[in-house]
Amino acid sequence: MLLQWELVNSEVFSSSANIEMLVAAQDLMMLEMETYVRREESRLAAIKRSLERIRNETHLAPSSSSSLSASRHFSTASYVGHPVNALHIISRWGDVQEQASMGGDLWTVTRRELHTDLSVTLPDSRDFFGSIEALVRLQETYQLPTSELANGVVHGDSADHxxxxxxxxxxxxxxxxxxxxxxxxxxLDLAIAAKDGSFSPEDAMADLADAYQLIADYSTAVNVLQLAHENAPGNEAIASKLEDFRRINNTMGSTKAKTAWRRPKLKSTKAYEALCRGEQLKLPDVDSEQQALKCRYKPGILPFVRYKEEMLNRKPHIVLFHDVMSDAEAKTMKMEAMHKLERAHVADNENKHGHSASAKRISQVSWLWDDHANKTIHQLSRRVADITGLQTGVVSGLHSAEPFQILNYGIGGQYEPHVDYFAGNHSHSSLPEHVRASGNRLATFMFYLNDVHAGGATVFPKLKVGIPPTKNGAAFWYNIGLNGDVDPLTEHAGCPVLLGQKWVANKWIHEHGQDQYRTCRAPYS
Incomplete structure (x- = not known):
């Protein structure tokens, strides 16, 4: 210890007067050290409480060596597939990082090891609030009761707490x-009633008053603010808002205002959400066109291979193929894409890169080219060609199809209504030149890599057609008609995932090289 002391210009040992002053300062030094120890003990106790809470909430139990390597009592994939559990995980990491950051350099090293050794990206406040917004979207789309969701119940499935x-x-x-x-x-009523001390109840009451005012319940808004003011008489912001709301109530209180439970939605949005809930779908027993739909064994290019094909719509041609890949192939695609996932973007003509992140599309994406080191990727691309009768390889130096786009949807993951074909000069500007030069997206082939417990359907709002995510199956449709024009009826959407996870693999087939492969007659004609 003494060897670690640094030599300084001022001396103490050479003066007895200075040494006497040290004796006098000892009591103050001991008091400061005792205060420091108590503060550290309090901090460590808080970390231990957080650790114990996290252990209990995630069903972890210490092993005989008191480490955190004990086995879990649940399937991780199933656990995080519940949106409230996923929210809890992100919330807990926020607590952990807040506590651990007080440890200084040790947490910096730990954080770096998590990222380097395990490729773990730690969440921040954006992830928490993004998860909250996703849950609000799920509640809106699937009309989930607030009381059930607050208790962690989604579609009859309960979260850990x-x-x-x-x-x-x-x-x-x-x-x-x-x-x-x-x-x-x-x-907000439920949050205030919880009284868990994690936020200011007066702030929550102010927000609650805003909500009541927006549904035209002015007197209740004033009563809520009055209670907040009584609880926090020194809060000038609440006092000022209370005066404003009283004036509004005096003006509007006698007026019979129409209550607006929510801001009006676009007709197209309501139709999309209804389809996601399984409502307003075309029914074969009432729709003459749907009555003509059928299932068959479709021959591929290879004469001895047949594929199970379910026709979902005639014009435009939309089908679902069943059992066209194995579990092992689906797993390979997910594993190859896992560590390359990045936030998915949408076309954005105002962005200099031609695309940007958006709430319209909540997922992460990775790309797998046909010449990938794993031969399974090439084999699946060839299978798409065999099933559809279209080219998916390189023709005359140009790619006739894009690489597989692997998508993994997170909490409330979705892709709002959109079309796959290029509708403008900038919508495909981010693609490589050899892909842009191969024409428009003639057709879409989409593998479903897993089952989804609830939600996550692919829907076509203008056609009232829905495709449930079917493990090892694949959806296929033409984006361009036989006359060469793009087909706006192919507008489709990926509904929010309610329970479970969703993995898909898209293969967009381009116009180039298809002259000899797409016939001029419509399917089934």
Whole structure:
């Protein structure tokens, strides 16, 4: 220890007066050290409490060596497939990082090891609020009761524990921003009643008053603010808002206002969400065109191979192929894409790169070319060609199809209504030149790599057609008609994933090289 001391210009040992001053300072030094020790003990106790809570919530039990390597009592994939569990995981990491960051350099090293050794990306506040917004979207789309979701129940499946008061408060604020005013009232009421000390109840009451005002319940808005003011009489912001709301109530209170439970939605949005819930689908027993649909064994290019084909729509041609890949092939595609996933983007003509991240598309994406080191990727591309009768390889130096686009959808993952064909000069500007030069996207072939417990359907709003994600199956449709024109009826969407995970692999087939392969007659004619 003494060898670690540094030599300084000032001396103490050479003066007895200085040494006497050290004796006098000892009591103060001991007091400061004792305060420091108590503070550190308090911090470590808080970390231990967080650790114990996390261990209990995630069903982890210490092993005989008191390490964290004990086995889990649940399937990880199934666990994170529940959106409330996924939210809890992200929330807990926020708590862990807040506590651990007080450890200084040790946490910096640990964080670096997690990223380098395990390729783990740690969440931040954007992930928490993104998860909250996704849950609000799920509640809106699938009309989930607030009381059930707050208790962690989704589609009859329970999370490991209910939402915390802070999570419910965040749900209330997000619902307010999304225009779901009545839903916001329900969440904020529950959050205030939780009384878990994780947020200011007066702030929550102020937000609750805003929600009541937006559904035209002015008197209740004033009453809520009055209670908040009584609880925090020194809060000038609440006092000022209370005066404003009183004036509004005096003006509007006698007026019979029409209650707006939420901000109006576009007709197209309501139709899309109804299809995601399985409503408004075409029914074969009432639709004459749908009555003509059928299933068959479709011959491929190879004469001895047949594929199970279910016709879903005639014009445009939309089908679902069953059992066209094996479990091992699906697993290979997921494993090869796993460590290359990045946030998916949408076309954006105002962005200099031609694309940007958007709430319209919540997923992560990876690309696998046919010449990938794993031969399975090439074999699956050849299978797409065999099933569809179209080229998927290189023709005259140009690619007749894009690489496989592997998509993994997270909490409330979705892709709002869109078309796959290129509709503008900038919509495919991010693609390599040899792909852009191969024409428009003639057709879409989409492998479903796993089953989804609830939600996640592929729907065509203008056709009222829905395709449930079917493990080892594949959807196929033409984006361009026989006359060469793009078909706006092929507008489709990936519904939010309600329970479980969703993996798909898209293969977009281009016009180039298909002259001798796509016949001029419509299928089944």
């Amino acid at each position: 209910p939402m915390s008061g802070f999570e419910m408060y965040a749900m209330g604020k997000a619902s307010l921003r999304a225009g779901s005013f009545g839903q916001a009232v329900q969440w």
